[in-house]
Amino acid sequence: MPKPLFVGVFGDEDHILDAVKACRAAGLDFHDVYTPFAVHGLDRAMGLPFSKVTWVTFCCGALGTTIALSGMSYASWWDWPLNVGGKEALPFPAFVPITFELTVLVGGVCTMLGMFALCMLFPGKKAKMLHKGQTDDKFVVALKVNDKFDEKKARAIFEQFHVEEVAHRDTDYDANDEQAAKAGGAA
Amino acid sequence: MGAHVYSVMREPLVTEKKTLHQITHDVCHSIEGKPSLLWWLGFLTTGALTLYAVGVMFYQMYTGIGTWGLNKTVGWGFDITNFVFWIGIGHAGTLISAVLFLFRQKWRTSINRSAEAMTLFAVLCALIYPTIHMGRPWLGPLWIAPYPNLRGPLWVNFRSPLLWDVFAISTYFTISACFWYIGLVPDLATVRDRAKHWLRKLFYGTLSLGWNGSTRNWNHYEVAYMIFAGLSTPLVFSVHTIVSMDFATSVIPGWHTTIFPPYFVAGAIFSGFAMVLTLLLIARKTMRLETYINAVHMDNMGKIILLTGSLVGLAYGTEFFVAWYSGSVYEGFAFINRATGPFAWSYWIMVSCNVISPQILWFRKMRRSPLVLFIMSIFVNIGMWFERFVIIVTSLHRDYLPSSWAYYTMTWVEFSELIGTFGIFFFMFFVFIRFLPGIAFGEVKGVNKFAQKHHDDHAAASTNKAEAHHA
Numbered sequence: 132m133p134k135p136l137f138v139g140v141f142g143d144e145d146h147i148l149d150a151v152k153a154c155r156a157a158g159l160d161f162h163d164v165y166t167p168f169a170v171h172g173l174d175r176a177m178g179l180p181f182s183k184v185t186w187v188t189f190c191c192g193a194l195g196t197t198i199a200l201s202g203m204s205y206a207s208w209w210d211w212p213l214n215v216g217g218k219e220a221l222p223f224p225a226f227v228p229i230t231f232e233l234t235v236l237v238g239g240v241c242t243m244l245g246m247f248a249l250c251m252l253f254p255g256k257k258a259k260m261l262h263k264g265q266t267d268d269k270f271v272v273a274l275k276v277n278d279k280f281d282e283k284k285a286r287a288i289f290e291q292f293h294v295e296e297v298a299h300r301d302t303d304y305d306a307n308d309e310q311a312a313k314a315g316g317a318a
Numbered sequence: 319m320g321a322h323v324y325s326v327m328r329e330p331l332v333t334e335k336k337t338l339h340q341i342t343h344d345v346c347h348s349i350e351g352k353p354s355l356l357w358w359l360g361f362l363t364t365g366a367l368t369l370y371a372v373g374v375m376f377y378q379m380y381t382g383i384g385t386w387g388l389n390k391t392v393g394w395g396f397d398i399t400n401f402v403f404w405i406g407i408g409h410a411g412t413l414i415s416a417v418l419f420l421f422r423q424k425w426r427t428s429i430n431r432s433a434e435a436m437t438l439f440a441v442l443c444a445l446i447y448p449t450i451h452m453g454r455p456w457l458g459p460l461w462i463a464p465y466p467n468l469r470g471p472l473w474v475n476f477r478s479p480l481l482w483d484v485f486a487i488s489t490y491f492t493i494s495a496c497f498w499y500i501g502l503v504p505d506l507a508t509v510r511d512r513a514k515h516w517l518r519k520l521f522y523g524t525l526s527l528g529w530n531g532s533t534r535n536w537n538h539y540e541v542a543y544m545i546f547a548g549l550s551t552p553l554v555f556s557v558h559t560i561v562s563m564d565f566a567t568s569v570i571p572g573w574h575t576t577i578f579p580p581y582f583v584a585g586a587i588f589s590g591f592a593m594v595l596t597l598l599l600i601a602r603k604t605m606r607l608e609t610y611i612n613a614v615h616m617d618n619m620g621k622i623i624l625l626t627g628s629l630v631g632l633a634y635g636t637e638f639f640v641a642w643y644s645g646s647v648y649e650g651f652a653f654i655n656r657a658t659g660p661f662a663w664s665y666w667i668m669v670s671c672n673v674i675s676p677q678i679l680w681f682r683k684m685r686r687s688p689l690v691l692f693i694m695s696i697f698v699n700i701g702m703w704f705e706r707f708v709i710i711v712t713s714l715h716r717d718y719l720p721s722s723w724a725y726y727t728m729t730w731v732e733f734s735e736l737i738g739t740f741g742i743f744f745f746m747f748f749v750f751i752r753f754l755p756g757i758a759f760g761e762v763k764g765v766n767k768f769a770q771k772h773h774d775d776h777a778a779a780s781t782n783k784a785e786a787h788h789a
Contacts (some may be wrong), residue, residue, distance in 0.1 A: 167504075168761065169536045170764075177533055182540075206473040206476065228482040228560055238549060246541075250532075252529060257523075263511065266508040266510075266616055267338065267342045268337065311506075
């Protein structure tokens, strides 16, 4: 079931940052904010919590460390102790480089996969666009139309910060797909 | 109303007043229209060189390593020289994308994408050499797995730097590729939304994973990007450190030196930045990107080259000092032989290209002249290739036993493979700038505001700027 949205399109990163701060202060709920590039401070202005992707990195990095240390100990000490110039069979300092590399490898690859998973991005996913320019030069605020929503207040805030376009959309709307746009885009 | 503070003393990173849409257009234009004649010329020439290189490598594998000029004394020659050379080239890309990101150096935005691509292509070129050096590379996978022999399954030796190298370089390639791809996703989404043809929509649509610029996604994205920068920074230093240990842990005079890790890392950044300059000075001219890759970028890269070049020069001096100060006869001989022996020509090419030629960069005017920088970057590329040649060949060719002293001459096969990898490298780069956005315009847009503001204030600021330059 598509949910109704109230959308404001802006043409400047500073305007949208201020508009988002004002909307939050006015107690309006965000569906999302779309920007062509990462606008510094926008996520905090929206009230988003710090990303959990750091946990993915930490856990998977630790997994990489474990794999490296246990794998090398198994191979060169438990399974077949190799006498190299009479040196110890379990030479910890010599294991450091590979342990570091595998920590970075497993931690890094999982960070990428974890980030895409948290964003629910995958090959073949269709991008839903509220405005055609949101990956180019437009900044789009989408407010939830719920009990807290007050159109007058929202409109006033948008206009205060030089909104270029205001529209009623719903969550099924897709500016790239004309049929879907018609179905969900009673402006 | 602006949330940012702009300093009039900083120069703009985009030299013309551009709207966000113009930036998108300028960069996407080059991958949307028909390719230029110059692009076709480069593509076909390097494509032909690639085919030639593949042919020569097949000939070498079919005939054997005897087609190289190696002998019993000089067991490493062109192969490992090229390997270390290409790995070094790769370092600048990660340095620009990760280290400069952590230091908040915003000028990296116009050059990071192509520098990262260059990293990947350079590492691929490097990987060719250990692979073909195996002689029978199809047996390679067996050596990673327990090796079946009379004593049962025998594992690889985890104490060997050569094995560390396998892990370091494959990790480096994978992490660089992931970092590069993460950076590409938002830009690919922009290209997808501009696409008209269904094939382009499918291609860029699949690669951009349904990105739509949501701030909920940017929130995760930015943290992941920062983590990648944090992971890549020690990684890039570890890679050339481990490469240097291939030499430093041996007992060959001229190789077993404790300064090798920092010396190699500085050299890698030095040669990498030279190659970035070579590529970008060509790209900005042929793709008309002078607005985005401008004097500020050249100036900053020039300064890094000057710094790392001086570090390399210092390392050359330190090696000689330690050879004398240690009192080791063999060490002393190796270095005197380097500068005056049969390979003295290669040593002096190295010194003049790496130590003397970058001195011109002390002058601001020279750092801002594309022609001077281009010529200088070619010199550094040559010099850094010779550095690896000098370290490897001159240390080996006169060992402890004078009766086994030998000279090393390259064969046509080795020369063809060297030229061939340059072909492969540039071929991949030509394909890249044709199909993927060569400038990270998503990031350039982030610094554009400052540039715009700068142009607005230009009249008021010009006096301040003049003073700042004099200061």
